Amino acid sequence: MSLVLVMWCVGAYLITALVALISGRRRATSALVYGASLLIAMSALVAALFALLGNQTSLDMTLPIGLPWIGAHFHLDALSAFFLAIVNLGAAAAGLYAIGYGAHESEPQRVLPFFPAFLAGMNLVVLAADTFSFLFSWELMSLASWALVLAHHKDEDNRRAGYVYIVMASFGTLALLLAFSLMSGADGFFTFADIRAHVPSPNIAAAVLALALMGTGSKAGLAPLHVWLPMAHPAAPSHVSALMSGVMTKVAVYAFIRLVFDLVGPPGWWWSLPVLIAGGGTAVIGILHALIQTDFKRLLAYSTIENIGLVFAGLGLALAFEADGLHAAAALALTAALFHVFNHALFKSVLFFGAGAVLTATGRRNLDALGGLIHRMPVTSVFVLTACVAISALPPLNGFASEWLTFQAILLSPQIPEWGLKLLIPAVGALLALSAALAAACFVRAFGIIFLGRPRSKAAERAIEVDHWSLGAMAVLAGLCVLAGILPGFVIDALAPTVQYAIGDRMPMQADVDWLTIIPVAASRSSYNGLLVFLFITFSASISAYAIHRLASRAVRRAPAWDCGFPEPSPLTQYSAVSFSQPIRRVYGTILFRAKETVDMPPPGDMRPARLVVTQHDLAWDGIYSPLTRSVQFLAGQVNRLQFLTIRQYLSLVFLALILLLTVLAIWG
Amino acid sequence: MGVIAGLAVQAMQMLLVLTLAPLLTGLVRRIKAHLLRRRGPSPVQPYRDLVRLLRKEVVLAHNASWLFRSTPYMIFAATWVAAALVPTFAAGLQFSWSADLIVVIALLGSGRFFLALAGMDVGTSFGGIGASREVMIASLAEPAMIMIVFSLALLAGSTQLSYLAGFMTSVGLRVSLGLALIALVMVAIAENGRIPIDNPATHLELTMVHEAMVLEYSGRHLALIELTASLKLLLYMSLIGCVFLPWGLAPAGGAPLDYFIGILAFLVKLTIGAGLLALFETTIAKMRVFRVPDFLSAALMLSLLGALLLFVSRSL
Numbered sequence: 001m002s003l004v005l006v007m008w009c010v011g012a013y014l015i016t017a018l019v020a021l022i023s024g025r026r027r028a029t030s031a032l033v034y035g036a037s038l039l040i041a042m043s044a045l046v047a048a049l050f051a052l053l054g055n056q057t058s059l060d061m062t063l064p065i066g067l068p069w070i071g072a073h074f075h076l077d078a079l080s081a082f083f084l085a086i087v088n089l090g091a092a093a094a095g096l097y098a099i100g101y102g103a104h105e106s107e108p109q110r111v112l113p114f115f116p117a118f119l120a121g122m123n124l125v126v127l128a129a130d131t132f133s134f135l136f137s138w139e140l141m142s143l144a145s146w147a148l149v150l151a152h153h154k155d156e157d158n159r160r161a162g163y164v165y166i167v168m169a170s171f172g173t174l175a176l177l178l179a180f181s182l183m184s185g186a187d188g189f190f191t192f193a194d195i196r197a198h199v200p201s202p203n204i205a206a207a208v209l210a211l212a213l214m215g216t217g218s219k220a221g222l223a224p225l226h227v228w229l230p231m232a233h234p235a236a237p238s239h240v241s242a243l244m245s246g247v248m249t250k251v252a253v254y255a256f257i258r259l260v261f262d263l264v265g266p267p268g269w270w271w272s273l274p275v276l277i278a279g280g281g282t283a284v285i286g287i288l289h290a291l292i293q294t295d296f297k298r299l300l301a302y303s304t305i306e307n308i309g310l311v312f313a314g315l316g317l318a319l320a321f322e323a324d325g326l327h328a329a330a331a332l333a334l335t336a337a338l339f340h341v342f343n344h345a346l347f348k349s350v351l352f353f354g355a356g357a358v359l360t361a362t363g364r365r366n367l368d369a370l371g372g373l374i375h376r377m378p379v380t381s382v383f384v385l386t387a388c389v390a391i392s393a394l395p396p397l398n399g400f401a402s403e404w405l406t407f408q409a410i411l412l413s414p415q416i417p418e419w420g421l422k423l424l425i426p427a428v429g430a431l432l433a434l435s436a437a438l439a440a441a442c443f444v445r446a447f448g449i450i451f452l453g454r455p456r457s458k459a460a461e462r463a464i465e466v467d468h469w470s471l472g473a474m475a476v477l478a479g480l481c482v483l484a485g486i487l488p489g490f491v492i493d494a495l496a497p498t499v500q501y502a503i504g505d506r507m508p509m510q511a512d513v514d515w516l517t518i519i520p521v522a523a524s525r526s527s528y529n530g531l532l533v534f535l536f537i538t539f540s541a542s543i544s545a546y547a548i549h550r551l552a553s554r555a556v557r558r559a560p561a562w563d564c565g566f567p568e569p570s571p572l573t574q575y576s577a578v579s580f581s582q583p584i585r586r587v588y589g590t591i592l593f594r595a596k597e598t599v600d601m602p603p604p605g606d607m608r609p610a611r612l613v614v615t616q617h618d619l620a621w622d623g624i625y626s627p628l629t630r631s632v633q634f635l636a637g638q639v640n641r642l643q644f645l646t647i648r649q650y651l652s653l654v655f656l657a658l659i660l661l662l663t664v665l666a667i668w669g
Numbered sequence: 670m671g672v673i674a675g676l677a678v679q680a681m682q683m684l685l686v687l688t689l690a691p692l693l694t695g696l697v698r699r700i701k702a703h704l705l706r707r708r709g710p711s712p713v714q715p716y717r718d719l720v721r722l723l724r725k726e727v728v729l730a731h732n733a734s735w736l737f738r739s740t741p742y743m744i745f746a747a748t749w750v751a752a753a754l755v756p757t758f759a760a761g762l763q764f765s766w767s768a769d770l771i772v773v774i775a776l777l778g779s780g781r782f783f784l785a786l787a788g789m790d791v792g793t794s795f796g797g798i799g800a801s802r803e804v805m806i807a808s809l810a811e812p813a814m815i816m817i818v819f820s821l822a823l824l825a826g827s828t829q830l831s832y833l834a835g836f837m838t839s840v841g842l843r844v845s846l847g848l849a850l851i852a853l854v855m856v857a858i859a860e861n862g863r864i865p866i867d868n869p870a871t872h873l874e875l876t877m878v879h880e881a882m883v884l885e886y887s888g889r890h891l892a893l894i895e896l897t898a899s900l901k902l903l904l905y906m907s908l909i910g911c912v913f914l915p916w917g918l919a920p921a922g923g924a925p926l927d928y929f930i931g932i933l934a935f936l937v938k939l940t941i942g943a944g945l946l947a948l949f950e951t952t953i954a955k956m957r958v959f960r961v962p963d964f965l966s967a968a969l970m971l972s973l974l975g976a977l978l979l980f981v982s983r984s985l
Contacts, residue, residue, distance in 0.1 A: 371792065374734045385736075394779040395772055407771055407815070411822045414980070426819055426976045430969070433815035434808070440778060441804035444785045448800060453792030454732060517766060526828045529767035533750065533776070536764075541746035548723060548889050555726035555888075562730070562885055563793040575789065575797020583805035587962045 002051040003059040003076040006084065006127065009044040013037070013120035020112035030102045033112045037119060038095030041088045044123065048084035051076055052497060060129070067132055073191050075129030078497035079262065082338065083126045083254040086345050090247035091119045093473045097353050098239040100469030104360055110151045111237055118144035118243065122251050130191040131180040135173065138255070142169040142219075145248060148240045149232045161231035168218050168228040175215030176255070179208045183263060192263060199265040209271055212259040213278065220252035221305040222312060223282040224620035229305060230289070234297030234365075238356025241297060245304040246349040250341050253311055260319070261334075261502045269323040269418050275316030276424060280431035283309030285620075287438040288592055291445065291584050292616060294367050294577045296355045299446055300348065303391065306435055307344040310406070311337050313428055317409050318503065320421050327505035329412040332520050334499050335492055335507050336405035342491065343398045343484065347387040350477045354384035357470055358450060361463035367446070367577035372455040376463040381451045383474040388447045390481040392440035396534040397485035401518075403436060404528055405492075408520045438584075445580045454571040486530040489518045578614065585616070593617055675763035678928070679753070682762060685932070686752040686907070690899035691715035693906070693939055700947035715899065722892035730791040730885055740787035741886070741893035744780035748897045751776040752904040756911045758931030760831040761921025769828040770818050773908075774811070777860070777901065781807055784894075788882030799881030802958060806866065806878065809965035810859045813852055816972035820849040821912060823979050834915040848975035850913050855968035857905040859961070861898070864950040866961055869898070878958075903939070910938040 016036045023029045051059070058077035066072035076084070098115075105111055121141030128134035146169065150162040182204050189195045200208065218225035233244045260267070286305030293299040314337025321330035355365070357380045364370055374381040390397040410432075413425035455461040465471075484491050489510035496506040510518050517529040548554075561567045589595035593616040600611040645653075695712035702709020729738070751773045754765055768776070785803050788796035822828045824845065825836040840846070859866045862879040869879070883894050911918065917934025919927035956964065 372732065374736060374790075375732065389779070389782065392778075392782060393775070394782055395768075395775045400772075400775055404771055404775075408828075411819065411828065414823055419980075422980050423977055426816075426823075426980075427973070429819055430812055430816050430973055433812035437778075437808040437811035440782050440811075441808050444782060444789075444800060444804050448786055448789035448797075452734070452736070452786060452790045453797075515767075523766065524827055524829065524832050526769045526771075527766045528769065528772055532764065532767040533772065536750045536753075536767075537743070537746045537776075539746075540749050541742040544745055544749075544893070545742045548893070552723035552889055552892075553726055557726055557728050558731055559728050560731060561791045561793050562728075562887075563791075563795060564884065567793065571792065573794050574792045575794060575801060580797060580801045583801055583958070584808065586959060587805060587809075 001059075002047040002081075003061050003074065003127070005047040006044050006076065006123065007061065007063075007074065009040045009047070009088075010120050010123050010127075012040045013116040013123070016040070016116040017113050017120070020116065025109050029112055030105065030108050031099055033116065034095045034098040034102055037116055038092055038099070040116075041092035041095055041119065045085055045088040045092055048081050048088060052078060052081040052085060053494060066136065070132075070190070072133040073129040074124075074127045074133065075192065076127060078501040079254070079257060080126045082495065082498040083250060084123065086250050086342060087119070087122045087126060087247050090243055090345050090349055091122075093349055093353075093477050094239040094243050096476070097242070097356070097470050097473035098237075100467035101237075101239055101353075101356050101360065103467075105237060107151065110153070111148060111240070114144045114147040114151075115240065118148060118240070121145075122248060125251050126254050129193070131184060131195075132190070134255075135177060135180065138176065139173060141248065141251065142166075142173065145232075145236070145240070145244055148236045148244075150235075151237055151240075152235065155235075157231075158235040161228070161235040164228045165232040168225065172215045172218035172225075175211045175218070179211035179215060179259060182208050182211070192258075195263050202268065205264050205268070206271075208264050209260060210274075212256055212264075213274060216252040216256040216259070217278065217312075220249045220256070220308045220312075221282070221286075222278050222308060223285045223305065224624055226282065226286065226305045227618060227621050227625055230293075230298050230301040233301040233304065234295065238297070238352050238359060241300075241355070242349040242352035245301060245352060246345040249304060249308055250345055253308070253315075253341055256312075256315065257502060260315075261322075267319050267323045269320070269421070271323065272316045272320035272421065273424065275312055275319055276428050279309045279311070279313030279316050280428040281309070282306070283313065283435035284431050284438070285309075285592070287435045287442055288584075288588055289618065291438060291442045292581050292589065292593065292595075296358065296365050296367060296370075296446065296450065297352070299367075299442070300351050300355060303351075303439065303442060304344075304348060306439060307340065307348070307391075309435065310403075310432060311340050311344070313337075313432060314340060314406050314409070316428075317406070317413075317425065320416060320425070321409075321412070322503060324416050324418070326412070326415055327503060328507075328521070329409060329415060330503050331499050331505045331507050332405065332412070333409035334503055335495050336402055336409055338495050338498060339398075339405060339488070339491055340402035342495075343390065343402050343481070346477050346481050346484070347390040347399065350383055350387035350474050350481070351391070353470060353474045353477075354380055354387065357466040357474075358463075360466050360470075362457075362459040364457065364459050367449045369457040370450045370455070370460045371453045371457075371571065371574065372451070372460060373463055374451040376460075377451075377465050379465060379471050380474065383471075383478040384451065385447060386478040386481055388443040390485065392443045393436045394440065395485075396530045396537070398481050398488070398491075399485075401485055401488035401491075401528070401530060403432075405520060406432065408526055411526075412521070441584060445577065449575075449577045449580065453574050456571050456574070456576075486534045487516060488528070488530055489513065489516050492518060585614070589616060592619065594619070672763070674922075678759050679763040682757055682759070683749070683753045686757060686900060686903055687749065687896075689939065690752075690896065690903045691719060693903050693943060694899040696940070696943040697902075697947050697950075700944055701951055704947060704951045715895070719892050719896060722887075722895070723889050725888040727888035727890055733791055733885070736783075737787050737790040737885075738890070740783045741890040741897075743783050745893045745897045745900075747776045747780040748900045748904065752900050752907070754830065755904055755907050756831055756834055756918055757907045758917075758935040759919040759921075759923070759928060760834050760915075762831065765829065765831045770821070770830050770833070771815070771828055773830070773904075774814050774818065777904075778807070778811060780897070780901075784882055787886075788884075791885045793885065795881045795884045799878050799884070802878045803882060806859055806961055806965065809962060809969060810856050813856050813965060813969040813972050814860075816969065816976055817849045817853050817856070820845055820972060820975040820979060823976060830911060831921070834911045834918055835920075837912055837915045845975040845978045846913070848971045848978070850909070852968045852972040852975065853909060853912075855964065855971075857909065858949075859965055859968075861902050861905060863946065865953050865956045866964070868955055906939055906942040907935070910935070910942070914938055
């Protein structure tokens, strides 16, 4: 039943896309398309939750579309139901937000048809149950999002982002195509059910792991395949950025889990090594880059890379435990990873919505042109602050709950017999702790520069609060962040069917524990109660505020800022985004970004101002992509000569090729 | 032990940390003054300061937002809750199961997050410089702290503080624990802004961190922030005491005499801690701010080494 409903929803998305295409630039189209997307996403969300929580056995469906006489297979099980819920939760929020936000779009005909198509693509990826439908849906998702990245195509940077994105997306699909071809084997298993039933040889499984890591990692933003992400995600309109960062990266995580945990068979112990290293490294690299960005949306995109690193580290842990038969520990690690998937979809969407709201209100994305928005956009600032606290993994919000579960899983690593893993896992734990601390620094900086202090430009001074639709979307997701943070036990229980499906074991039932505490392994080992911590903090803050106001003084006097007696009226004397990150840049940046500060001091008598120039590089770009592009261009230049030969030379080439082929045939035959 | 008794012990712990925190700060100042051959203020001076600040009016900058006004209460509450969950004189606190050591550290992180934001709220350069340096220091101190937790938890098989304290009474000397202790002391110095990282006694010095962030605070807000800083110092001392010197802790459901001994032992531990801290601070000079990362990286490396050493040898 659920599957049929979801397939109808996919159909409705596609029809909405068609309607948007036909109706073109009319004013009402925007509200219509986003309203319809909201309703469809809500229905699909209900169906997905019903399938996830209602303990339904898996559902199958074959539609007579796609390849002739074979048909397209679709399948809904606990794993796809969880990701279906994530996709449609994000889609519903983005639809609600865009009813207000989309009205400001300058060229709506470049966004509206592709938005529902993008949603349909993501829904189909998690439902597909044969290789062809999967790859087709994957490409639909990639191409629709590519079109959305190019919505504002007049900007040179956006065009470049679109180009890099389409190249990387094609690379990812190629890797997945090869992975599926390997799994299909010589006998040509086509549906996932056939592939699952057939266990491949260890070599093929290893190749599939590598290809899956490349194919899904390039979509999710795993270093060093991440370079397209901070270009493409910010280029799209903000509600689409939210979907790409919050949801599309999660579809890639789904593809990885489906391929590696489900289809390819029992894991080898060393499989977790590349996943753990890629995850831990990605987390630190992503957040360090986020810390030095001055564009709010680019900063958020880099922070997405960090969070994907955290998720993959959790998946790597789950693989490590699973390979050694430690099913309970594997269930804990996978629960932590999936919990983080859910959390990131929530707070990253709020943050991108907030970035869109700031963009609407001020027209600026550059941190150093903003400031003081907490006074002019009070409601937005509360939601963005909530999301900032959540993403910085601070209690009692949801980001901390998943981080805490990951740490608990890491602490189970002594049970693993292999030495390499034993030593690697605590080191990955150190990387995760480092990235959590850096994330807090990053979001102190982002929130502090944008919303606090004094406005740094006229645009920021004149900002006004955004519309109610946008605020409503942020309110719902921020509220879910708080709820999932103080009641993590319910989320863990809701994830249990998915974990059960992927691992074959689940975490202990948390709803049975007294006082809504969560106990991942045993009570003597560790426990956490988000609700009580939240209540304690609220209670002690209230009684201290009450007591002080009652018993001591409650007088307030407004005066100019003190600033050690020398207040400077110009807002430019405040700490800027660049100066805030200077200590971090000096500590970490000299190696990781080869950051360099050069002072251009004019000689005495010269009247021009002195300048401090900071240069920094993305090592992945300089080390991998630039050489690759250069060599491709060099080869193309060489091959280009073939275009300008005489007919005689062409004929001799054909003759030579023929001789060569015949020789090969003679030797081979 | 009945729930009532448990709640009573928990409430006593909360009041105890709150009342002892200013005394500890005063004691450290007094001992430091003696070591410098000054007479120094009485150890109860911090209480007088707090009362004086509480009675004064608050002078708010014109563009201070609600965040600036509510932050002192929030960070005080977070630190107080964290301090209430670390066993000081009795193990098995009523609410210790609601948060383990990782949560305690993260609660302090929440406090720092909001204090750094408050530093940026008014929009002065001092607030910004303090916030920026504070998060840089925290970005190294926090992972070091988590690695110390890993060392302890890998050894004891638990991150639960009451359980950890019980386990540590039975364990002998180990190299990993030594490394963890050194790292923990280094982190504690950094987190509390003591010399050589930061100087709690200075104002108007360009290397200051914590004092720069709270520069705009006055009156009752400043009183709460000072009290929070004292609570944090007490928390770290009781954490070191509970994990590395767990003797004297009253067991869960102990007799009244046990609790009496527990409180006495706690007071002795605090006095020793204050003396050592004052001695350390008078014998060392403050570092340049860009030497601090070296100091903290050393702490991080020591704690990581401690954790890895646990795997290499089960007996060291």
